[in-house]
Amino acid sequence: MSDPGDHPVPLSTEPADAGPDDATIAWRLPSPLLLRVRRIEVAVVTVPLAIAGGVAGAVVSTGLAAGIAVAVVVAGALGERFLARRVAAWGYAERQDDLMVRRGVLIRHQSVIPYGRMQFIDVTAGPLERSQGLATLRMHTAAAASDARIPGLEQGVAAALRDQLTELGEAQAAGL
C-alpha cells in the first residue's frame, strides 16, 4: 500500500498504473464477481475469528471483548481494501503470438507466455468460485517458474479461453 492516493478502481476500467506497455495492450479483466468471492473469503475468516476473539475476551471483560472484535473486523476491512486492489490488478491480454498476464499490487508481475510453449492448461473452480459461476485458468509451461494463472473468469469465458489457447498452442507448438 505504498501509495494511498490510488483508490481502488472499478473493475470494468483500466487501473491507472499497471506496469509496462499500458497504452498498447488491450487488457482484459477478470469478472467483477471475483471481488465478491474475495470478500466472502475475507468474511469467512474474519467473522468467526472476531466472534471467537470476542468470546475469549469476554472472560476478562466486556471492553476487551469489544476491543478484540473491533480490531479483527478492522483488520478484515483493511484486508478487503488490499484484496480489492489485488483483484483490480489482475489482467490478461491475448496477443498475436503470446498471452500476457499481469498481477500483483506490492510486487507487480507481468508474464509473457508464447502460445507454443504451453504444455497444458487447467481450469479449476473451488466451491466459492463455483457458487459465483467463476473459474481459475492455469497455464503450465515446461518451466516450473513460469506457471501463470488467471482467477475469476466466468466459467464460459474460461472454457472458451482454454479451448482457444489449446488450439493456438497446437498450431504453434515448439519442442523443448
Added chain:
Amino acid sequence: MTAPLPDELPLRAASAASDQPWHRLHPLSPLVRAGRQLMSLVVLLAGLLVANHHRVGRDLVTDLVIIAIALAGGFVSWLVTRWQITDGVLRVDTGLIRRDSRRFPLSQIQAVDVVQTGLARVLGLAELRVRMAGGDAAHGGRLACLRRSDAEQLRRDLLALSVAGTAVAAVAAIPARAVGRAGPAVVVPERLLFRVNAARLPVAILLSRTGAVAIAVAAAAGLTIAVSGRTSTIAPFLPFVLGAMVNLWRQLNGQYGTTVAAAPDGLRLRSGLIQTTAETIRPGRIQAVRLAEPLIWRALGWCRLEVDVAGARQRREDQGEGQRLRAVIPVGSRAEAGQLLGELIGSQPLLPRLAPPLAARWKAPLAYHFLGWNRDDRYVVASRGRVCRQTTWVPLDKVQSIRWVQGPLQRRLGLATVHLDVAGKRVSAKIQDRSDAEAREILAGLPDLARAARSAAA
C-alpha cells in the same frame, strides 16, 4: 508427452503388438540393486559381531532373514521385469502384483545416463537411466542392471534412434537389438573438452559452502573436546559431523574425475570415484549454462560451470544445496571455463556488458558491480550475485516464458527485473534491476526475438 492411450489393456497390448523380442535385466541385478542396503547391513553385522560376539545369535538370524527377504524380493522383481524397443518407444514392464508398464517415446529423450555403483563396477554391470522432460526421477526410465557393454550399446542405440525420430523405418534399419550378444562395439571418436584437475577438486570442495559447513562442524566438535577434555562429549555432534562428511563425500564421489567430451550423439559427461556416471546430453537439449564464481574461488581464479537439461528432477538426496545443476566443470580455471563455454554455446560467449542504471546501487549495493546483461540473436546472458557471482546463458529458442517483476523498492527507484524462464530445475536468467524504460523495452522486444530464434532453430 504422454503415450497415446492403448485401445486395450496395456498388458494385452504388450503381448500383442510386439514383433521385437522382450529382454530381461541381468540376473545379478537384484544383488546390485539391494547393494546399498546390503552393504550397510553387512557393516552393521560385522560391527555387532566384533562388539559383542557373545550375544549375536538372534540378531544375526534376524539380519540374515532380512537379507534373504530383500534378495527374494529383488529376484521376483527381476523375474517380472522386461523391456523392449518397438516403434520408437522404449517399454519397460515390471511389477508382480501391481503391473506397471511404461513407455518412453525415444524422440523425447533428453539424456541417457549409464550409472555404475561400486558393487556394479565389481560385477561389470551398469544401470541405464533414460531422462525425459518433467516429472521426477521415479518417472524416468531405469534399467537396472545390464551388462556394462550392453548398457553402452543400448545407449548408443537409443540415442541413434532418438535422433532418427520415431519413424518405424529407422527402427527397422537398426539391426535387431544386439543386447545379450553384444556385437563388435562401434568405436565412436570422442573429442575431450575438459578433464577436472584431481588435486584441485578436493581443495575446491573444502573451500565451497559444503566444505565450510563441514569445517565449522568439525571445529565445533574439536573445540568441545578440547574444552571438556573428554571424547564422549562429542556425541551430540556426531550426526552433524556424519552429515557434513557424507555431503563432502557425495560431492567428491560425484565430481571426481569429471571429463567432458564431444561425441557425435551428444555431450558425454563422465564422473565418479566409486559410483561412476556417464551421461550423454543430446545436442540442442541444453536449456541453460551457468558460470558460478564463489567468493573464495574467485580469489584463486577458479569457477564452476553448470548446465541444465530439461530432465527429471534430481533425487532429493542428490540435490545438495538448493538447486544444484549438473556441473560440467566442478572446478576449473576461467580459461578452461571460457573454452568449454565456447563449445557449449557454439560461439564466442557473450559477456554481460550492459551495466545497470545508477539507481540500482541503492537496491543492490553489493551486487551492483556484478549486475549486467547482454543479448545477441541466439543467447541472452545475465549476471548477478553478491557472494557467488552467477552468470547465466540462456538460448533464446529455449525460453519458455518471460516475466517482468517489480517490487516496492524497485518501483521507488524506477527499476524492474526481467526473468527468462527455461525448462529445467527452476533456472531462470534474471536480468536484475534495469531501468523502467529498459525493462519495458526488454519485455516488449524479447518475445519477438525468442520467436525468431525458435523458428530459426526449427
